[in-house]
Amino acid sequence: MSKELEKAGLPVALVSAMYPVAEQVRANRIVKGVSIPHPCGDPSLPPELDARLRREIVQTALKALEAEVKGPTLFTPNMTVSG
């Protein structure tokens, strides 16, 4: 699906925990998600840290949209958000 969006000229930041699968299907801007059932966050963190992690993931995705890429590229959010 992300490839069809990209074929139409829309840059796509794909957030997925299964980033090797995303790389294999040749998605171009891949953002490493936390885990399959909760890609944008971590329920084992206290709520404020979970929200901060989510923000970090979303910001990484936005940065990916602004980035020039030549092929499948992995963007890794900074997962250590405490402190």
Place this chain on the structure above:
Amino acid sequence: MRLELADFPVKEIRLGRTFRYQDGLLEVDGPALEEMILRDGRIAEASLAVVRPGDKVRITGIRDLVEPRVKVSGNGQVFPGILGPVEAVGDGRTHRLSGMTVVATAAYEGTVRAGLGVQRSALLDMCGPGAAASKFGALAHLVLIMKLRDGLSELDAHTAIQAAEFQVARRAAETTLGVEPSGVEVYDLSVRRPELPNVVLIQGCLTDDHHVHSGVSYYGLPIRESLSTVVHPNELLDCAMAVNATRGIGYFPITWDWQNHPLVLGLYRDHGRRLNFLGMILQRIRYETFHGKEVIAQNAAQLAVTLGADGALVTWLGSGNAFVDVMLTVRACERRGIDTVLVTYEYGGKDGVDSPLLFYVPEADAVVSTGSRDRWLELPEIERLVGPYERVQILSYPGAPVAEAKGRLTLDARDMVIGGVDNWGKESWLCNAY
């Protein structure tokens, strides 16, 4: 460990007033079995029915199928950890009633709305295209029809259904005590020939950690997020593996499949002749992070190396991202010098033009296809229903519409039929490229 499996083939099942096995006829005391099942207060209603191949019947509400077995000598008893204490099994002599199954059907609503722990039930036609599509269309069945008490949790429903079907199965098998079997097979891996290649079976299985009743159990203990382990194949023959009894669906092997594991039986048949069968690595897959998947793949490969494997048959069960774990396992084995053959079903969609698999690694250069799981299947109108449901939800999602179970049904995948997907290569299905 030396197990003798004594075969008592069943050609006909009769509901009567006594328990008896003679010359291929199994007679069971219906009222006695019903009374036994209803001792569990979680089961509100219970009845029995018999179906045979060719009957113009559709069975609904199918949750599990199990082959009647009982141990007559050796340590422990069948269904260890479930019907009785946890005792090591796989030795001595076990009787089996071949040619038939006990089918557990139950009306149960469930409390989980979506995701992996949700209850599902399957269908089985005994005639027509539905029977041809299932490995169970050609067997005789003793069908338990149950209605569970309202408001049961999935864990309660699972334990109630499973206990009922296993008790009936064992009671039926007990009719063979003192009777001469039609044949005895010996299962013994202790002697190896050093000039033959060593082969291990790597069996991926999954459990949804978040739901205790889910997935596959070993001696009654659901296999949770854990590292791979080694299981002796005789334990499978003595019914040490069981599954979630609230969830009957074609692409998920059921208890009968574990008792009659085709890859185990095939490797056993060739043991000492063309290969040395080292045993089975049970590998819990479907890790939820890529890191977890890589570790479990490496772990299974390491176990195979430790056992001295030259080659491995790799197979799995489940759907979706669990397949990534499987492919990484193939890759890990190949990188450690273990030749692998992957046995798997394919996808491909309605017309077979979609990608057959979900994920690929170049190292998986030897794959055996057991056919597609998602070609459509048209089932005709049927004369008679057996089971708890008159109407069925063909698709399980919150708010799904119901269809008349007797009517024509268009199934958007073969996995709605129990036995409709050949998970482990028992049958001769495959997909040919055109």
Place this chain on the structure above:
Amino acid sequence: MTTIVHVINQFFAGLGGEEKAGMSVGVIENAAGAARGLQSQLGEEAKIACTIYYGDNYFHEHNEDAMKALLDAVRTRNPQVLVAGPAFNSGRYGLSCVEICNAVAGALEIPCVTAMHEDNPAVGTYRDFANPRVYCLPTTETAAGMTDALKAVAKFVERLSRGDNIGPALQEGYLARGIRRLEKTDRPGVDRAIDMLLKKIKHEPFVTEVPMEAWDDIAPAPPLAQLKDRKIAVVTTSGVVPWGNPDRFKTYRNTHWQKYNVAELKELEPGKWEAVHGGYNVAYMNKNPHYGVPLDALRALEAEGVIGPGKLYPAYYVIPGNQGSPAVMRRIGQEIAADLKKNGVEGVLLVAT
């Protein structure tokens, strides 16, 4: 007597080389140029009614006109089978052969045969078309293999005109089209698996039943400049929908998508949304739908000016992705892309489970 039409390019029709590649579609009675080789292989079994030629460049530069002319010409001859090529390793020629066969097979419902080297890039298009009436036979890389190629084509044409059932690609010697059919074979999977493993261990040759695939690269869409001036939308396959599943999504194999308005919302309140998806544990998503639709984070970034005011598209798009067939997901992707563009969206945050 079977009627055949043979379609070839201007070079193989003997009308000139690269300098004539702009020629439009023309018809020569009976077999001409390379078609004569095919006629001699066919002998008395079939007659090439005419040879239709075109310039490779003309075909690709005036595709609509060329196709129409070709279809009209073929239609008037009413053949039982169409042959195009062989194209050997010429990508341009190979592609036109595949496109012509696909169009004629669709319009006239007759079988079409082409031929080219298996590494010809047009083979990918042939596979994508997955047309059960179109067959491509493998050839050598260059026209040095013309005689063998035409011999194979002639044999295949004869079988098709007899109405023979054509079996699997590996048995019949044509290139697979990416159509896989569920069938029974002579031995159970377990036996085939053990045999294959023993062959592999002994370094003996074997044939895999499911070849590994590779996906095509897609040229990356250009990056967004000045992000805060760009309109962004969220698309998710997590299956997060308003509680009650008003649009009846299944937990797997969905074929439609929806968008849900979140314009007034600063966040997704648990209990008002649920995850309809059969392939992962939805408990976390149900407790906190932001794991699939990170609205809280997006609103915070909007408040800070990272995302411009009004630049977050007021709805999110969803299809529960479980067991979604790639063909369906492609169509869904096209439909969502069209809707996004219609609404001026310039970049997408796609959250997958």
